[in-house]
Amino acid sequence: MSELTAYVTLGFRHITDLEAMDHILFLLALAAIYRLRDWRDSLWVVTAFTVGHSVTLALAVTGALILPIQLIEFLIPITIVATCVENLVVRDRQQALWGGRYRPVFAGVFGLVHGAGFANYLRSLFVDQIALPLFGFNLGIELGQLVVLVLAAGGLAVVDRAFALATARPRGGVLRLRVVAVSGFVALIAARWAMERSPF
Amino acid sequence: MRAIVPLWVALAAHPLHTTLTQLVYRDADRAVEVTIRVFADDFRAVLARDVTDSAAAAYLRTAFTLSDRAGRPLAVVWCGMKRTGDLLWLCLRAPAPQGLSGLRVRVALLFDRYEDQINIVQATYDGRRVSLLFTRGDAAKPLDAPRRRG
Numbered sequence: 001m002s003e004l005t006a007y008v009t010l011g012f013r014h015i016t017d018l019e020a021m022d023h024i025l026f027l028l029a030l031a032a033i034y035r036l037r038d039w040r041d042s043l044w045v046v047t048a049f050t051v052g053h054s055v056t057l058a059l060a061v062t063g064a065l066i067l068p069i070q071l072i073e074f075l076i077p078i079t080i081v082a083t084c085v086e087n088l089v090v091r092d093r094q095q096a097l098w099g100g101r102y103r104p105v106f107a108g109v110f111g112l113v114h115g116a117g118f119a120n121y122l123r124s125l126f127v128d129q130i131a132l133p134l135f136g137f138n139l140g141i142e143l144g145q146l147v148v149l150v151l152a153a154g155g156l157a158v159v160d161r162a163f164a165l166a167t168a169r170p171r172g173g174v175l176r177l178r179v180v181a182v183s184g185f186v187a188l189i190a191a192r193w194a195m196e197r198s199p200f
Numbered sequence: 201m202r203a204i205v206p207l208w209v210a211l212a213a214h215p216l217h218t219t220l221t222q223l224v225y226r227d228a229d230r231a232v233e234v235t236i237r238v239f240a241d242d243f244r245a246v247l248a249r250d251v252t253d254s255a256a257a258a259y260l261r262t263a264f265t266l267s268d269r270a271g272r273p274l275a276v277v278w279c280g281m282k283r284t285g286d287l288l289w290l291c292l293r294a295p296a297p298q299g300l301s302g303l304r305v306r307v308a309l310l311f312d313r314y315e316d317q318i319n320i321v322q323a324t325y326d327g328r329r330v331s332l333l334f335t336r337g338d339a340a341k342p343l344d345a346p347r348r349r350g
Contacts, residue, residue: 001332002331003322003329003331005331006320006331006332006333007320009333010216010318010320010333013316013318013335014216014316019315019316121216122216124239124285124286124287125218125219125220125237125239125287126220127284127287
């Protein structure tokens with residue numbers, strides 16, 4: 001196995017591990033508003049999240065950004081809650097700021113925060129050889145995110161089906177119901193994490 | 201719902217569980233030097249006591265093995281540790297008159313503590329660098345990829 005493959009595998013396993021629930025829930029919150037035909041939009045948002053990781057990577061390698069881990073661990077669930085609130089508040093995306101196309105920007109900013117969590121840990125372990133592990137790890141994270149996104153799309157389709165059956169509405173007519181249910185549930189869990197990790 | 205939420209809350213605090221083991225062959229004394237980097241808090245937790253030389257060496261005798269091509273264990277000896285920040289650097293040495301090629305290594309550190317533990321191994325010898333990954337349940341792995349015959 002090459003060194004790069006080892007780190008890609010490490011990143012992939014980390015993001016797809018069921019115990020990495022904060023990152024999986026963040027992806028679920030991002031994906032909650034999309035239908036299958038919106039797959040391009042969801043891909044943009046997740047890729048922007050990875051761009052955020054990559055910026056953190058560059059800053060971490062140069063040592064330009066060192067944030068206290070307790071603050072990062074607190075900010076991660078805050079980004080999840082913020083995403084859920086945005087899901088709930090913005091009902092008509094066509095009428096929203098920039099026609100609703102600002103989402104990749106905040107996903108990118110939030111990616112910066114999530115990436116800082118990884119960067120701190122990896123910088124400690126790979127103190128003298130940080131570039132390749134961080135690059136491989138982020139690449140693995142991106143691949144893992146795509147897998148999580150596909151699984152989330154499948155899960156959301158099942159939720160739609162359940163709501164359609166329960167409300168006797170067509171599947172296309174239950175999107176708002178799904179957004180509220182999924183965002184509310186995820187926000188509740190993330191808010192608990194934020195309270196538990198609060199450094200204040 | 202009331203049962204699920206506390207479960208997920210418990211799962212939330214999720215640092216990455218990883219160690220890095222480096223094997224370097226030293227021509228001068230035909231030996232392999234092993235350096236294991238492990239987070240001090242993880243290591244103290246798995247030892248369930250203060251990290252002393254004897255406790256660390258005893259744990260590594262079960263969690264780290266190095267054997268030759270025939271499966272005979274090498275005589276691995278403890279050569280101390282140091283701490284930098286939150287990281288411990290554990291040192292082991294073993295004679296390897298045949299070189300590192302074909303040696304079998306197993307790094308089972310912290311598998312008894314973390315289900316998602318991944319141990320990375322980097323070996324440098326004969327001008328090459330080989331990487332291995334160990335997860336829970338993995339047996340010893342050869343440093344060389346098996347060659348096809350014929």
